[in-house]
Amino acid sequence: MKIATWNVNSIAARLPVVLKWVAEAQPDVLCLQEIKCVDAKFPRDDFARLGYQVETHGQPTYNGVAIVSRFACQEVQRNFPDAEANAQARLLAATIAGIRIVNVYIPNGQAIGADKYVFKLDWMKQLRRFFDTTCDPNAEVLLCGDFNVAPEDRDVHDPQLWQGSVLVSAAERAALEEIKAWGFVDAFRLHHQDGKLFSWWDYRAVAFRRNAGLRIDHIWVSEALAARCKDVVIDKAPRQWERPSDHTPVVAEFE
DNA sequence: ATGGTGGATGGTCCA
DSSP: OEEEEEEOSOHHHHHHHHHHHHHHHOOSEEEEEOOOSOGGGSOHHHHHHTTOEEEEEOOSSSOOEEEEESSOOEEEEESOTTOOTTOOOOEEEEEETTEEEEEEEOOOOOSTTSHHHHHHHHHHHHHHHHHHHHOOTTSOEEEEEEOOOOOSGGGBSOHHHHTTOTTTOHHHHHHHHHHHTTTEEEHHHHHOOOSOOOSEEOSSTTTTTTTOEEOOEEEEEEHHHHTTEEEEEEOOGGGGSSSOOSBOOEEEEEO
16 A cells, blocks of 8 residues: 655646656555645546546645545545635545545745744644544554655754744744644654655755755654554655656555 | 745736
């Protein structure tokens, strides 16, 4: 069972790259973030041809999440249960093959102290509450997506340069730990301890060639699911293809 | 060097 997460930065712009990767990597489940399209415009036929069904939670222009799956999606949940009707589309959950999969696009936060930063910290609090109220920590639960936080300095190419910035600040890391304390482990860190292993590189300043990146895309698992986790891989290949996303897929393998 | 690149959009906003 292969479960992947990928911020594609517009599914319309990224369709050739995503289809190529799916055909090659053969994930069972692919959680997408920043699809930047409404549900009706998602190219689900292209995925159906490859044997996948699609659940979407889109919105115009910004945000939007989707789950592409070989298996049936049950108990599909869009956004937090108590969210306003016009809330930003940043959460999509489904139970697939007995695993509760929660796909999130955590807000970027823009800059320390900005309105969007306050919104980010509040959204992360809501996410912790979502698990408190809707999930069982003893079950097989998987949280993945673009978390927009590098948990530790080893997840940052130049911690000195990034010190105090959005995506690495102490408050964001503390909010992330609060979510983790519900009962998650970082599946990637079960298998890899090195630093300088990133999932995102800025489009600017030839960041990818310099490996000037951050590890902000994550797959977290409950203890019960951690016991089945064989490996987690960051697949850097699609970041080098034509017209890439600035993020690359992270893939977890379960027995 | 306070920039730079890319996407949606059709002015700027967002990342």
